[in-house]
Amino acid sequence: MTDSIRWGILATGGIAASFTKDLRHAPDAEVVAVGSRTEESARVFAEAHGIPRAHGSWAELAADPDVDIVYIANTHNAHFAAAETCLKAGKAVLCEKPLTLNRAQAQGLVDLAGERGLFFMEAMWMRTIPAILKLNELVAEGAIGPVRSVRADFSLGGPFEPEHRLRDPELAGGGLLDLGVYPVSFAHMILGAPDTIAVSGWKTPEGVDAMAGMVLGYERAVAVLSCGIEASSATVASVGGPLGHIEVPNPFFRPGSLRLTRGGEVEEIEVPYLGGGMVHEAIEAMRCLRAGLTQSPLIPWQSTLEVMGILDEARRQLGVVYAGE
Numbered sequence: 001m002t003d004s005i006r007w008g009i010l011a012t013g014g015i016a017a018s019f020t021k022d023l024r025h026a027p028d029a030e031v032v033a034v035g036s037r038t039e040e041s042a043r044v045f046a047e048a049h050g051i052p053r054a055h056g057s058w059a060e061l062a063a064d065p066d067v068d069i070v071y072i073a074n075t076h077n078a079h080f081a082a083a084e085t086c087l088k089a090g091k092a093v094l095c096e097k098p099l100t101l102n103r104a105q106a107q108g109l110v111d112l113a114g115e116r117g118l119f120f121m122e123a124m125w126m127r128t129i130p131a132i133l134k135l136n137e138l139v140a141e142g143a144i145g146p147v148r149s150v151r152a153d154f155s156l157g158g159p160f161e162p163e164h165r166l167r168d169p170e171l172a173g174g175g176l177l178d179l180g181v182y183p184v185s186f187a188h189m190i191l192g193a194p195d196t197i198a199v200s201g202w203k204t205p206e207g208v209d210a211m212a213g214m215v216l217g218y219e220r221a222v223a224v225l226s227c228g229i230e231a232s233s234a235t236v237a238s239v240g241g242p243l244g245h246i247e248v249p250n251p252f253f254r255p256g257s258l259r260l261t262r263g264g265e266v267e268e269i270e271v272p273y274l275g276g277g278m279v280h281e282a283i284e285a286m287r288c289l290r291a292g293l294t295q296s297p298l299i300p301w302q303s304t305l306e307v308m309g310i311l312d313e314a315r316r317q318l319g320v321v322y323a324g325e
């Protein structure tokens with residue numbers, strides 16, 4: 001490994017572009033290659049972002065000896081295959097959320113990374129945002145007492161055309177995997193794995209989940225969450241205990257501040273993020289790589305697996321099944 005960490009970008013869509021631009025805020029990151037399903041798309045992306053090498057397949061990108069870590073940003077139906085290709089080629093991987101379609105696939109990748117001693121992380125950037133780290137710190141030091149309640153919502157109003165990725169069962173559309181992963185990961189970050197999961201909602205005519213309300217039950221806490229693709233949401237979150245509560249403003253997955261209310265007093269706590277916020281997950285991945293870690297303590301494998309398990313159960317209750325499952 002050279003002084004800078006050399007990134008390969010796998011896929012050429014919207015979030016691949018956002019992440020690549022955000023890496024400019026990490027001086028020790030270098031984007032050396034991009035890989036796509038087609039050479040043409042890789043070439044166009046490479047030209048647009050000033051990337052030296054363009055590969056026309058995932059395997060070629062994975063075999064590029066100058067790449068230290070691959071950021072996977074294709075549609076989530078293909079995360080498993082792309083991540084497997086990279087891990088089998090010996091590459092460290094940062095893979096977009098949701099990590100895979102289901103917990104079983106996620107377990108397969110975690111096992112592969114574990115066997116090979118490779119760094120592997122779900123790109124759940126929310127958990128690396130400075131204000132979210134501050135939230136965890138406040139909760140851990142007892143600022144609001146033991147957490148008894150968590151709320152979080154993330155849905156989009158659209159309307160999305162039937163052929164949109166979010167409504168396409170072939171691309172594992174629906175609100176749960178794309179958007180619901182944030183409120184579920186938020187609740188899991190604060191409270192861990194629930195004892196009970198109750199879900200209400202409905203499906204689109206294509207058979208993916210349209211809207212879902214979830215109640216996660218714990219011994220002495222409850223998380224009330226919602227997500228979907230048919231209603232605009234405030235996209236805020238809150239965490240409450242006997243001594244007070246903390247509000248996380250819109251969008252709660254990338255806040256720049258927190259509002260702590262206790263004893264009748266309200267405190268605004270500003271905690272800015274760099275760039276568009278995605279760079280923080282890259283900084284964390286590079287910190288872990290340099291430290292020789294295989295997983296990030298901010299997004300441990302067990303947490304990703306348990307979040308995927310909650311999403312599996314929510315889909316089971318709504319009757320959403322993807323091709324090949």
Ligand SMILES: NC(=O)c1ccc[n+]([C@@H]2O[C@H](COP(=O)([O-])OP(=O)(O)OC[C@H]3O[C@@H](n4cnc5c(N)ncnc54)[C@H](OP(=O)(O)O)[C@@H]3O)[C@@H](O)[C@H]2O)c1
Pocket residue numbers: 010011012013014015016035036037038041042073074075076077078096097098123125165171177178
């Ligand atoms: N972190 C965030 O804030 C955030 C935001 C939005 C999305 N995401 C996640 O990022 C992923 C991509 O989302 P996006 O909004 O960037 O989607 P997008 O703009 O539709 O791009 C996805 C890319 O995936 C590849 N692709 C498309 N169809 C595919 C298929 N059937 N099989 C394999 N690859 C396919 C294409 O790249 P090539 O043609 O180059 O192969 C395409 O450009 C999703 O998993 C999503 O959940 C994360």
